[in-house]
Amino acid sequence: MILQGLRIALNSLWANKMRSFLSILGIVIGVGAVIAIVSVGTGSTQQVTARIANLGSNMITVYPWMTRGQFGRVGGTVSLHKFTLELVEHVELFCPSVKKAIPVKTLNSRLITDEVNVNATIIGTRIDYAEVNNYEVAQGIFIGESDDLERRQVIVLGSQLAADLFEDDSPIGETVRLNYENRIFQFTVIGVMREKGGSMAGNLDERAYIPVSVAMDRLTTHKYVDSFIGQAYSSEGAVNAVQELEYFLMKYLQDEKKEQFRITSQDELLETVSSVTKTMSLMLGGIAAISLLVGGIGIMNIMLVSVTERTREIGIRKALGAKNRNILWQFLMESLSLSSLGGIAGMGFGWIAAYFLSQYGNWPFVISGISVVLAFGFALFIGIFFGLYPAMKAAKMNPVDALRYE
């Protein structure tokens, strides 16, 4: 009976090709939109998550902050000068969840060889920086402990910098001059970093690393760092680490209101990103679902027209012995075929749209099975839900009246 109903349904849909096509358009667009939007949401989240992960593991960044007063004037105290190396060393002592605290001193300077002269961001830091950032050297070695202790003028270049300064030659052991505020320093290249590309903090390949002691005592006479990185023992421990850091800094900086520093952790960043994309996906998915609903109403409309138009056919079928449920099935099959055809076309449409959007936005092309099942299932549900009323109307027709209908 079901197969028979399906054949009758497909025949009558085929007889009204244009109308059938137009009436499923809403479902096509709805299903397509749901699939494409979920795919874009998942893909872009993966992209952003990967970028955040690229920043390092279990990383907490602490930097000084100043409170803005009214009219943009500086209010309160600027704690810049309190962020000393001593503070960084105390962190490891007072915050048990923090495995390492690594100072970061950022300077903008120029790097010069005989042929080339390029801008570079110089990071003064310590040996653990590379590990915390999931960052390795491609050639040579990273800054060692003794380099820092003995204030050796050694430098590790980002891959892009190395290519700019030395082209294809190996830069290890070569000398570069570093121009910082018009004073020239000689540095020996001891390593080149692996290519890492863009991150949330700009192009990492255009940076160079020197011992923090050199940056603070030789290049400058600053007693403070720009920020420091705290590494938690694990991602679960990161929450504790953040709390400890907060408490420690409140006491250390005598800053009960937490106005003089900011702490950002990767987890926090990930949470923000995922909650933002979740909200966006839900919102857009909701809009897509509404278009599915509208598509369903379109199907119901067409089915009602179809039932009225075929009143006589219903009468004939009943006179020949069709039971009410035969008629019900026939029309239900029709609306179900409409919505499932729409669903299939919508899946194709959503797939293609998601693919091109992923190419355009440069994120991974992911089609989540759940979104496909959900969208298609919802389309089928709509076919049944909106097909039921017209089908029942058809099934309940009085055969005498239906036969007389002109």
Place this chain on the structure above:
Amino acid sequence: MNRIMRIEQLKKIYQLSKVKVEALRGISFTIEEGEFVSIMGPSGSGKSTLMHIIGCLDYPTEGKYYLTGQDVAKLNDNQLALFRNKKIGFVFQQFNLLPRATNFNNVELPLIYAGVPSGKRKDIVLKALHSVGLKNREYHRPNEISGGERQRVAIARALVNNPSIILADEPTGNLDSKTGHDIMKIFQKLHQSGNTIILVTHEREIATYGKRIIYIRDGLIEKDEVVA
């Protein structure tokens, strides 16, 4: 002979907003198996209403209707559909073929609703079509054949489930007189091979193909006579 149909004091009253219309006011008759009965009457006499009740398309307001011994008034919608399917073969004035279906599919329809498996249907359908003189028209659609041919398809469709009664409602009404007589000859042949036929018409000439004529006027039987 077997009594195939018994009607007792059949009444049908339509309630139209405020007016009551008595379409049938107490009709009684019986029909034996193998009879060829014409029901005659002018339009408005109630013969269409009577045909709808006989055809199990409608319920009587009052009175009894036994078809093959079964009280039709006690049947629900599904059982009534089953009766229409198995016991009655309809032939209509407007042919009432499904326009998008082929002749074959039209004739096949009662078999589908009877649940005959598709493997067995083909032979039965072709046999029915051939028995009304239709060959090489199986896969045409109704709009591709003549009126007389359409009515033959409709008769084949009425026959296909071996019904107890063939119920024809003005079967020649939409045909020219020659084609009409050809169609009536098919009914005659069906009668000779043992089918019970009830013919509803307002044309005397057509009614006389039957062996018995029941005259209806104003919802009552005026005359019930056997044709010589």
